[in-house]
Amino acid sequence: MIQKKICMLGSFAVGKTSLVQRYVTSQFSEKYLTTVGVKVDKKVVQIEDQEVKLMLWDLAGNDVFSPLNMSYLRGMAGYILVIDGTRIKSFESALTIYHTCQQKYRQAAVQVAVNKVDIQEQWEVTDAHLAQLHDLGIEINLTSAKTAQAVEDIFIKLARA
Amino acid sequence: MDIAAQVFAHLEMAVIKVIEPSAFELAGPSFWWLERFFFQTSPSNATLTPLETSPFFDDFLEQSQSVWRSPEQHSLTSGPWIEVDDAGREWPFDAQAIHDHGQRLLLITHLGASYAERVEILQSSRERLLDNERLEAEVSRRTQQLKEREEEVANRLLAAGGYRDQETGAHVKRIGLYSAAMAKALGWPPLRIDDLRVAAPMHDLGKIGIPDRVLLKPGRLDEDEFEIMKTHAELGARILSDTGIPMIEMARHIAWSHHEKWNGMGYPRQLQQDEIPIEARIVSVVDVYDAMIHKRVYKQPIAESETLHFIRTSANTHFDPRIVEAFLDIYDTIKAIKDRVQEHENDQPSPF
Ligand SMILES: Nc1nc2c(ncn2[C@@H]2O[C@H](COP(=O)(O)OP(=O)(O)O)[C@@H](O)[C@H]2O)c(=O)[nH]1
Ligand SMILES: [Mg+2]
Numbered sequence: 265m266i267q268k269k270i271c272m273l274g275s276f277a278v279g280k281t282s283l284v285q286r287y288v289t290s291q292f293s294e295k296y297l298t299t300v301g302v303k304v305d306k307k308v309v310q311i312e313d314q315e316v317k318l319m320l321w322d323l324a325g326n327d328v329f330s331p332l333n334m335s336y337l338r339g340m341a342g343y344i345l346v347i348d349g350t351r352i353k354s355f356e357s358a359l360t361i362y363h364t365c366q367q368k369y370r371q372a373a374v375q376v377a378v379n380k381v382d383i384q385e386q387w388e389v390t391d392a393h394l395a396q397l398h399d400l401g402i403e404i405n406l407t408s409a410k411t412a413q414a415v416e417d418i419f420i421k422l423a424r425a
Numbered sequence: 426m427d428i429a430a431q432v433f434a435h436l437e438m439a440v441i442k443v444i445e446p447s448a449f450e451l452a453g454p455s456f457w458w459l460e461r462f463f464f465q466t467s468p469s470n471a472t473l474t475p476l477e478t479s480p481f482f483d484d485f486l487e488q489s490q491s492v493w494r495s496p497e498q499h500s501l502t503s504g505p506w507i508e509v510d511d512a513g514r515e516w517p518f519d520a521q522a523i524h525d526h527g528q529r530l531l532l533i534t535h536l537g538a539s540y541a542e543r544v545e546i547l548q549s550s551r552e553r554l555l556d557n558e559r560l561e562a563e564v565s566r567r568t569q570q571l572k573e574r575e576e577e578v579a580n581r582l583l584a585a586g587g588y589r590d591q592e593t594g595a596h597v598k599r600i601g602l603y604s605a606a607m608a609k610a611l612g613w614p615p616l617r618i619d620d621l622r623v624a625a626p627m628h629d630l631g632k633i634g635i636p637d638r639v640l641l642k643p644g645r646l647d648e649d650e651f652e653i654m655k656t657h658a659e660l661g662a663r664i665l666s667d668t669g670i671p672m673i674e675m676a677r678h679i680a681w682s683h684h685e686k687w688n689g690m691g692y693p694r695q696l697q698q699d700e701i702p703i704e705a706r707i708v709s710v711v712d713v714y715d716a717m718i719h720k721r722v723y724k725q726p727i728a729e730s731e732t733l734h735f736i737r738t739s740a741n742t743h744f745d746p747r748i749v750e751a752f753l754d755i756y757d758t759i760k761a762i763k764d765r766v767q768e769h770e771n772d773q774p775s776p777f
Contacts, residue, residue, distance in 0.1 A: 300543065303506065335504065
C-alpha cells in the first residue's frame with residue numbers, strides 16, 4: 265500500500281486539528297485545545313484501484329511561543345497550509361511557512377485551506393489576498409471543519425498528487 | 426534498584442538497548458505504557474518487539490536506523506508527540522536515539538506534569554494572543570467604519586452646498602486627490618493622508634453663504650463684491666467648527682486659510698509662513714493649479730507650462746517654497762489625476 269505523509273501547517277487556532285478530526289472522525293468541536301508537539305492520524309483512501317494510506321501529521325501551530333520544528337516535516341509528500349479566514353495574521357504566517365517549505369520541500373504537494381468559510385461574513389482575508397496565493401501557483405480551497413465543506417477534497421487532492 | 430534505575434523511574438524514561446536494528450532489549454525499569462509500542466512476552470523477558478501501531482513512533486524508529494548504523498557518534502530527538510488511547514485520553518511522549526561509544530540506545534520518555542504545565546501556559550498565551558488579534562482587527566474595522574461615516578458626512582455637506590459656480594464635482598474631487606498625493610510625498614502617515622483627501626474638497630464650503638449676484642457674476646468683481654466673496658473663507662470655517670473630528674478640523678483649517686499667502690498678503694487673516702496650517706498651504710497650491718488649467722465661464726484655460734511657470738515663480742511670495750518643490754516633484758502624478766478625473770465623466774453633483 266502506498267503511504268503518504270501529509271503535514272498540517274499554519275498558525276495556531278486556524279483549524280488544523282479540527283480539519284483532521286472532521287476528516288478522520290466526522291466530528292467537530294467548538295472548543296479550542298492547543299496542540300503541543302505532533303499527533304498523527306491515519307486514514308486509508310481509495311484512489312482509483314489503489315489504496316493510499318494517509319499519515320496526517322497535525323503539528324503544533326507555529327507562533328512566537330513555539331516555532332515550527334522543521335525536523336517534523338521530514339519525508340512529507342504534501343502539506344495543507346491552513347489559514348483562518350477571519351484572521352489576517354494567519355494569512356501572513358501561511359506565506360512565511362510556504363516560503364520556508366519551498367526551500368527544503370520544494371517537491372512536496374501543497375493545498376491551501378482557507379478555513380472557517382461558514383463564517384465568511386467575518387473574514388478579513390479578501391480576494392486580493394487569495395490572488396496573491398494564486399499568483400504563487402497554489403491551489404486554494406475554501407473549507408469549513410464545522411460544516412465539512414471541501415474538507416474531504418483537500419485530502420483527496422493530496423492523496424492523488 | 427540502583428540509582429540510575431531510580432532516576433529513570435522518576436523521569437518515566439524507558440532505557441532500551443538496540444541489539445539489532447529491530448531487536449530491542451529493555452535495560453532499565455519497565456513502564457505500563459511501553460506496551461503501546463512493544464510486545465513483551467513476559468515481564469521477566471527483556472526482549473521487546475516493535476508493534477508498529479504508532480505511526481509517529483514507527484517513523485522515528487525508521488529515522489533512527491541511520492543513527493544506530495552510522496559509524497560515527499550520533500543522536501536524534503523526536504520532539505514531543507501525542508498518543509491517544511481508546512478512551513480519547515492523550516499521552517505525550519518524547520524519544521531519543523543515541524549512538525555513543527559503540528553503545529546503541531533508544532530512550533522513550535513519558536512527558537508528565539511539566540508537559541501538562543507547558544501546554545497550559547501555551548494555551549493561555551495563545552488565547553491571549555488571539556484576544557489581542559481580535560481586538561486589533563476590531564479596532565481597525567471600527568476605524569474604517571468611522572472613516573467611511575466621516576466621508577459620508579463630508580459628501581453630504583458638499584452636496585448641501587451644491588455646486589453653484591465653477592466648483593464642480595470633478596474639481597473638488599481632484600483637489601482631494603492632488604492634496605492626498607502631496608501629503609504622501611511629504612511623508613504624512615496614511616490615516617492623515619486619507620483625512621486630507623476627504624477634507625480638502627470642503628475648502629470652498631463657505632460659498633454656500635455668498636449671494637448669486639457675486640458668486641455667479643461673469644465679469645470681474647468690483648471691490649465691494651470681492652470683499653463679500655472673501656467672507657467665504659471664514660464662513661466655511663464657522664460651518665466646520667466645534668466637531669471634535671480630526672478630519673473636519675482639518676477641513677476647517679483649510680477653509681479658513683486656503684487663500685492666505687506665504688508673504689502675509691492673503692486673506693482673511695493675513696497669516697504668513699508657518700502660521701498658515703500646512704494643509705491649507707497644500708490646498709492653496711493645488712487649488713490654484715486646477716483653477717488655472719481649466720476653463721471657466723470668465724476665462725479660457727491657461728497652458729500647463731504657463732501654469733507651472735506661475736507656480737514656480739510664486740514660491741516664497743504666494744506659496745510655501747517647500748510645497749511648491751513637492752508639487753513639482755510629483756507633477757506627473759498630479760497631471761495623471763487631472764487627466765483621469767474630468768467633468769464629463771463626473772458631472773453629477775456627488776463629488777465621490
Ligand atoms: N466556525 C468555525 N470554527 C472553526 C473551524 N475550524 C476550527 N474552528 C474553531 O477554531 C478553533 C481552533 O481550532 P483548532 O482545530 O484547534 O486549530 P489548530 O490550532 O490550528 O489545530 C476551535 O475553537 C475550533 O472550534 C471552522 O471551519 N469554522
Ligand atoms: Mg491543533
